[in-house]
Amino acid sequence: DTGVSQDPRHKITKRGQNVTFRCDPISEHNRLYWYRQTLGQGPEFLTYFQNEAQLEKSRLLSDRFSAERPKGSFSTLEIQRTEQGDSAMYFCASSLGLTGGRDTQYFGPGTRLTVL
Amino acid sequence: DAKTTQPNSMESNEEEPVHLPCNHSTISGTDYIHWYRQLPSQGPEYVIHGLTSNVNNRMASLAIAEDRKSSTLILHRATLRDAAVYYCILRDASGAGSYQLTFGKGTKLSVIP
Numbered sequence: 001d002t003g004v005s006q007d008p009r010h011k012i013t014k015r016g017q018n019v020t021f022r023c024d025p026i027s028e029h030n031r032l033y034w035y036r037q038t039l040g041q042g043p044e045f046l047t048y049f050q051n052e053a054q055l056e057k058s059r060l061l062s063d064r065f066s067a068e069r070p071k072g073s074f075s076t077l078e079i080q081r082t083e084q085g086d087s088a089m090y091f092c093a094s095s096l097g098l099t100g101g102r103d104t105q106y107f108g109p110g111t112r113l114t115v116l
Numbered sequence: 117d118a119k120t121t122q123p124n125s126m127e128s129n130e131e132e133p134v135h136l137p138c139n140h141s142t143i144s145g146t147d148y149i150h151w152y153r154q155l156p157s158q159g160p161e162y163v164i165h166g167l168t169s170n171v172n173n174r175m176a177s178l179a180i181a182e183d184r185k186s187s188t189l190i191l192h193r194a195t196l197r198d199a200a201v202y203y204c205i206l207r208d209a210s211g212a213g214s215y216q217l218t219f220g221k222g223t224k225l226s227v228i229p
Contacts (some may be wrong), residue, residue, distance in 0.1 A: 040221075
């Protein structure tokens with residue numbers, strides 16, 4: 001399977017702990033995105049990378065959140081000092097980076113975070 | 117990205133065609149119309165996109181109104197696997213907009229056996 005993969009698929013943690021999620025995009029894709037989805041809502045954009053450069057961050061991405069994409073390959077999303085409000089599905093997506101509005105994103109299966 | 121409006125939910129009988137509407141009255145001339153869907157407990161999945169002309173692919177058809185203020189996603193024969201939330205999203209082709217996808221609440225499609 002050459003789709004987007006995410007690890008872990010589920011994470012349960014206690015409030016105040018740090019967690020880290022990993023995303024492996026489709027190999028030839030140079031753009032990588034992180035989204036968060038809470039129950040009953042559509043996914044919300046968090047941040048995106050063009051190769052290794054983080055080019056855009058949402059206001060949702062508080063100081064407790066940090067994302068990296070070393071060498072423009074896999075990416076990690078770390079949440080420090082987790083809060084119960086961080087409980088959500090976290091999706092990673094990747095795309096080729098086509099110009100204009102034709103670029104399509106391919107999503108991973110997501111990581112479900114539960115903060116107790 | 118410009119705003120879209122979709123019905124909250126729709127129902128269809130299995131093996132019948134489904135027409136999912138989307139209004140985007142503030143669409144600009146450079147906006148592409150994209151559709152994604154999200155099956156239960158899965159990540160969103162790209163379905164189809166278009167700019168002005170109607171588009172077909174193996175999953176669906178996209179019919180775009182002549183004034184581009186609305187569009188319709190057509191599933192020709194709904195199957196139980198098509199039960200999902202369908203999102204209509206506008207993407208700015210000018211290069212000035214963000215690369216993010218802005219999801220609304222979408223339309224929850226139920227397929228009745």
